[in-house]
Amino acid sequence: MLDANLKGQLKTYLQNLRQPIELVASLDDGPKSAELLALLNDIAEQSDKVSVVRTGDDARKPSFAIVRAGTDVSVRFAGLPLGHEFTSLVLALLHVGGHPPKIEPDVAEQIRALDGDFAFETYFSLSCQNCPDVVQALNIMSALNPKIRHVAVDGALFQAEVEQRQIMAVPTVLLNGEPFAQGRMSLERILAMIDTGAAARAAEKIQEKDPFEVLVVGGGPAGAAAAIYAARKGIRTGVVAERFGGQVLDTLAIENFISVPHTEGPKLSAGLEQHVKAYDVEVMDLQKAARLIPAAEPGGLIEVQLESGASLKSRSVILATGARWRNMNVPGEAEYKNRGVAYCPHCDGPLFKGKRVAVIGGGNSGVEAAIDLAGIVAHVTLIEFDSQLRADAVLQRMLASLPNVRIVTSALTTEVRGDGQKVTGLVYKDRNTDAVHEVELEGVFVQIGLVPNTEWLKEAVALTPRGEIEVDFRGATSVPGVFAGGDATTTPYKQIVIAMGEGSKAALSAFDYLIRQPGPDTAQAQEAA
Structure with missing residues (x-):
């Protein structure tokens, strides 16, 4: 499962384990369970302080818990924590195994002092760059306080569960079965949300x-x-x-x-x-x-x-x-922020090379963005709410000269659409006729100030x-x-x-x-x- 290079790195990391840990697996007969078992065996081979146990007692399969042997300290992953989450896996192994996390001593003490029943669930995607911060923060809390439990769920492997719980973005965190938070969060922010006396x-x-x-x-x-x-x-x-x-x-x-x-x-x-x-x-x-x-x-x-x-x-x-950034406040905007919805053409424009995009806003910033993007992307659709563009005349003339730009005025953007991972289109209404139109594209640059x-x-x-x-x-x-x-x-x-x-x-x-x-x-x- 792991190549020789990763095994060597993992072996070095696992030398920091202070206490033995068990990888308690819940598997079925599917191919993902076979992959997970291979991954867990590869991990166990790198340290005599790591062992694999098969129980099959968790409803989510494939999944596994990292358990400090003989204690209630554990964290759980539902799925295979690879991609961006491989670092989360390695850190969880170390922290459950007694290696101290790199956090301030007073923060660690605050976590240990928390009293109550905290069952966290985090839905993540292997391609999500915001998810590891949340997963790692909650894993640290679980490793320091057995009253805090955390399971990180790969939404791609548990789609029925995602649909049932109406998970529309990652990371999404639930606490005791109820919505808790979405998006990137630091450990300190999570602590502030659950420790009522911290503020x-x-x-x-x-x-x-x-x-x-x-x-x-x-x-x-x-x-x-x-x-x-x-x-x-x-x-x-x-x-x-x-x-x-x-x-x-x-x-x-x-x-x-x-x-x-x-x-x-x-x-x-x-x-x-x-x-x-x-x-x-x-x-x-x-x-x-x-x-x-x-x-x-x-x-x-x-x-x-x-x-x-x-x-x-x-x-x-x-x-x-x-x-x-001033938001459009339409369905899909928040869900696809940084997954196709962008606000800075200077920063993110090159990432859309050869793709189709829309620019929302016909002022100077919107028209300038469209001009900049036109030299990079395949096609730009500029959408303006007013009946005419509000940018300086010289900018409008330059924009009109570009062959891969379409200008739509008197248009109200009503929705950003996507496939769950990235933007796939945008919906707008013609304010003169009330006709609804959809534009297929990969990026939406919001330039309304x-x-x-x-x-x-x-x-x-x-x-x-x-x-x-x-x-x-x-x-x-x-x-x-x-x-x-x-x-x-x-x-x-x-x-x-x-x-x-x-x-x-x-x-x-x-x-x-x-x-x-x-x-x-x-x-x-x-x-x-």
Whole structure:
């Protein structure tokens, strides 16, 4: 089942087993069960701490449990965890076998302290790049706490079950038989969802923190760059973020990050976090900002209140909350996001070389996207809700000159269709005749604008009518001591490399602001005088 190279690597990994494990298989007479048995025997041959047991007592066949011998600690896979899930299999073997997972000690202790009955089921696809994070997180929790059970189910092998439970996207997680969550999730986020006291404890710890000199709000490329540049100045720096990595986490292929021909969003985000944590930066993840209170006097402390009820204070603040793609909010859009539904033609366009795509939106961004894509893909259908395109005339003339572009106006997109794995078509309604049309294609690029994550700043700093933070050439906002960078600002061209530069500039500007302000001791002396 496994080639010699994989067997050699697996043998090396399994040397880290501290306790014996059993691979308890439930099999039938089908070919997939034969493949699974061969896989389990290959694994067992690589370590004398691994044995295979056939019981046939699980309803899902083929499936197997990885059990720490003589204990209740186990995880289960229904299907063959190969492809993207092979790493999940190897890690599950190690963690059930007593090798400690690479997580923070306080997170491990939080998992062990959970009390209750938690039966998780994760439906995954072997081709899904978002699924392993979820599978591995829940497996870690099961290995650390026997009250938590997890089975990872290959939806392709259990299609009747998938249809019965109406699983429309992967990863989909059920808890105790009820829908729990969909999409990429970190271990910390899952913990926050089931540990009802976690938010209160985190808020209490945050509330006790001393004031920062620079507080970065947001953990995407702009926020990470700002934190690194601030920390390198040797000043007390903190990062508070709803989700470290931001929108980049949802981007699969990145091919325009200079000097890196190809990377993936999760990999880049992990690198950003590792780089930030290499410095003395306090990172407060899973925390959403709710209100910004400017300093009462020049050089005073600025306050950032969080939705958890805690608040942080700092001598300067850098806003890097980013933006989110404006959605069409039609059936199929969410299900096929990153599986044919895309939002960045610069990043994802080359992946659709030679294929048929649609662009939704007839403004400048939509027409520019169609022009860019026309040089890569086989055919572009541009769909605009209005009766005419809204892009600049020069862009419209260029678009009209392209032979592989079709323009459809007065059209309302009503549905994105797919085959369960990828996009296969798009449905729109002619607003003049109410006729419904379907376009067969492989990709849909939504270009109806970005929504900056700035709703919480409406009464604090100057925003444009679109909600973007107004900044000058130094990244300064309308409030002294508050700077901003990245997609949440008026800076044009929303790109990762630009966001990083703007975040760095905001940090340098914040440092320049700080050194020109009286320090805490000076301020106190002036007040006393």
